[in-house]
Amino acid sequence: MDSKRIDPGPLAQWFLAQARKLPWREAYEPYHVWISEIMLQQTRMEQGLPYFTRWIKALPDLQSLAQVEEGELLKLWEGLGYYSRAKNLKKAAQLILEKHQGELPQDKEALLGLPGVGPYTAGAILAIAFNQPEPLLDGNIERVLSRVLDWAEPVKSKATRQRFEAELRQLFSQGEPRILAQALMELGALVCRPQNPLCPECPLSPSCMAKTDGRWSQRPVSAPRPKTIRENRCFWVYRHEDRYYLENQPQGGHWAGMWLFPMELIATDASAPVSPVLGKAQLLTQFSYSITKYQVRGQAWLVQLENRPDWPGAWMDLGELKQIGLPRPAVLIRNALSAQGA
Numbered sequence: 286m287d288s289k290r291i292d293p294g295p296l297a298q299w300f301l302a303q304a305r306k307l308p309w310r311e312a313y314e315p316y317h318v319w320i321s322e323i324m325l326q327q328t329r330m331e332q333g334l335p336y337f338t339r340w341i342k343a344l345p346d347l348q349s350l351a352q353v354e355e356g357e358l359l360k361l362w363e364g365l366g367y368y369s370r371a372k373n374l375k376k377a378a379q380l381i382l383e384k385h386q387g388e389l390p391q392d393k394e395a396l397l398g399l400p401g402v403g404p405y406t407a408g409a410i411l412a413i414a415f416n417q418p419e420p421l422l423d424g425n426i427e428r429v430l431s432r433v434l435d436w437a438e439p440v441k442s443k444a445t446r447q448r449f450e451a452e453l454r455q456l457f458s459q460g461e462p463r464i465l466a467q468a469l470m471e472l473g474a475l476v477c478r479p480q481n482p483l484c485p486e487c488p489l490s491p492s493c494m495a496k497t498d499g500r501w502s503q504r505p506v507s508a509p510r511p512k513t514i515r516e517n518r519c520f521w522v523y524r525h526e527d528r529y530y531l532e533n534q535p536q537g538g539h540w541a542g543m544w545l546f547p548m549e550l551i552a553t554d555a556s557a558p559v560s561p562v563l564g565k566a567q568l569l570t571q572f573s574y575s576i577t578k579y580q581v582r583g584q585a586w587l588v589q590l591e592n593r594p595d596w597p598g599a600w601m602d603l604g605e606l607k608q609i610g611l612p613r614p615a616v617l618i619r620n621a622l623s624a625q626g627a
């Protein structure tokens with residue numbers, strides 16, 4: 286393997302001069318690094334930062350996270366999606382207090398035993414929080430390495446992972462893993478962007494094999510995407526006086542344990558569905574959202590009820606709906622109710 290492929294010196298210098306000032310980079314507190322890594326999966330930095338600040342203010346340490354009420358936990362996470370991540374953070378904090386003397390473990394096997402911690406997060410905690418030469422592969426690092434090495438294998442293949450991990454181990458052994466790991470991540474975010482990379486500003490430009498002839502545009506090589514499934518869903522917003530009916534979502538499904546308006550699949554978004562209970566239905570709002578491989582077009586119908594049925598869910602007013610963490614479609618419906626002054 287060519288040990289001169291990535292020169293650690295210019296890469297580290299570039300990071301120290303250009304890195305964005307981020308709260309978890311102030312002291313590399315392991316708890317802060319862990320929360321930021323979980324929070325920023327699937328979320329852009331600008332969008333995630335206010336969430337991080339709010340979270341650390343409300344739950345400054347492992348003890349407060351382990352004891353937080355589920356309602357407050359979900360409220361702090363509302364809008365980030367993938368609520369199981371927030372629940373796993375709490376479960377992991379409890380486990381750390383129980384089995385690891387209240388400190389995030391510093392070895393990979395123990396980290397992988399925590400709920401919600403996979404190889405990437407374990408690598409990020411070890412490299413960034415504990416400065417260990419442990420490889421970590423996220424989308425930014427994969428893109429930078431694919432281009433520097435002009436790597437033609439699919440980026441998610443086993444061969445790619447092994448090659449890139451070996452490259453990272455070698456790189457990290459030549460400097461500060463914490464700095465070099467973040468330098469690659471930051472370089473991918475700011476310079477080696479998916480489109481129009483800023484090659485003249487890049488510290489890896491002298492050795493990058495894909496920078497010429499626009500070959501960067503063919504790297505990384507992606508595997509075919511899983512097929513998107515399109516669905517139309519109808520949400521029933523039953524109102525009695527100033528309260529709305531929501532159901533607690535069953536374990537094992539999306540949004541387990543969270544509150545959502547009754548929902549059903551419908552054949553097409555063009556047809557007006559029929560309310561399963563008597564009442565005058567009026568279209569409240571239409572919206573779309575994505576969850577895993579599903580792309581959903583939703584419509585919410587407001588049904589005013591004369592009498593309050595004895596249903597097993599909960600009746601909440603708008604104030605209460607603003608206090609709890611809700612799944613994405615319920616947030617959109619709540620916002621439509623607020624806008625309407627309903």
Ligand code: SF4
Pocket residue numbers: 429432433476477478482483484487488489490493494495496501
């Ligand atoms: S030289 Fe260009 S393509 Fe190569 S790593 Fe740097 S920004 Fe990416």
